Amino acid sequence: MPNPTRRSLLDELRRRNGQTLGELCEPLAMGRQSATQHLGVLEAANLVTTVRRGREKLHYLNPVPLWDIQERWIEKLESPRLRALSAMKRRAEEDTMVTRPSYVYVTYIEASPERVWEALTDPELTAQYWGHSNISDWEVDSPWEHRRVDGSDIADVVGTVLESLPPRRLAFTFDGPGAEPPGGPTRVTFDIERYHEIVRLTVTHENLADDEALQAVSAGWPAVFANLKSLLETGHVLSRAPWEMHAELRDAQMARNDPAPSAS
Numbered sequence: 001m002p003n004p005t006r007r008s009l010l011d012e013l014r015r016r017n018g019q020t021l022g023e024l025c026e027p028l029a030m031g032r033q034s035a036t037q038h039l040g041v042l043e044a045a046n047l048v049t050t051v052r053r054g055r056e057k058l059h060y061l062n063p064v065p066l067w068d069i070q071e072r073w074i075e076k077l078e079s080p081r082l083r084a085l086s087a088m089k090r091r092a093e094e095d096t097m098v099t100r101p102s103y104v105y106v107t108y109i110e111a112s113p114e115r116v117w118e119a120l121t122d123p124e125l126t127a128q129y130w131g132h133s134n135i136s137d138w139e140v141d142s143p144w145e146h147r148r149v150d151g152s153d154i155a156d157v158v159g160t161v162l163e164s165l166p167p168r169r170l171a172f173t174f175d176g177p178g179a180e181p182p183g184g185p186t187r188v189t190f191d192i193e194r195y196h197e198i199v200r201l202t203v204t205h206e207n208l209a210d211d212e213a214l215q216a217v218s219a220g221w222p223a224v225f226a227n228l229k230s231l232l233e234t235g236h237v238l239s240r241a242p243w244e245m246h247a248e249l250r251d252a253q254m255a256r257n258d259p260a261p262s263a264s
Helices: 004-015 021-028 032-044 065-075 079-093 113-121 123-130 211-234 244-254
Strands: 048-053 056-059 102-111 132-135 143-149 156-164 169-173 189-196 199-205
Touching: 004 021, 004 032, 004 048, 021 032, 021 056, 021 113, 032 048, 048 102, 048 113, 048 199, 079 102, 102 169, 113 123, 113 189, 113 199, 123 132, 123 199, 123 244, 156 189, 199 211, 211 244
Parallel strands: none
Antiparallel strands: 048 056, 102 199, 132 143, 143 156, 156 169, 169 189, 189 199
């Protein structure tokens, strides 16, 4: 992090996530070999993660380690003062960034790709570790729903299947029910990569509406993946649902889809 070149690479990914090596080199006037070395250091520190799209290798900022530092140290010690300074800095710089945020999270699971695919698509399994059932035939262009398991059958998330390549890749739109968001639907992609007896599972959540949505998925995906990993590796989910740590945020999201109270 003290290296100014690595900070510049992180700033470039903050400005626009999901860039190729060539795209990162261009504004920094940096050779590919030099950039590759710096990106390797950032990947080893888990600050950058990569996802392959065809022949391209896309680089994404991984906010999880930075978030952990904030929660453990900054939030308790310096949060009010730093929030004020940050607000002043943003106003002074008149940030004109218009790209919509994306989020990438990676975990490693001791399971087969087929088992991970089943866990992502089977209604009964998703009900166990996600608290909702994922309902679809998982064919391209088919609808899918993320339904509550409390007997109400309310769908808190709906979308359309965009890619379905079992057991390697699944992509779909991911939004609340109702009209399509003004900026278009968000897109969730699961990439499942085998490595001997384990798999690397990557979720990429793109075209998020704003920083509030980014904060929500940054809390949600690690919680879901932690429960999924526990279920597949031990046979049972965690003793406490991880999203209970963010109960107010989750309750507020679900309340948007609750039926309106009947008039008395």
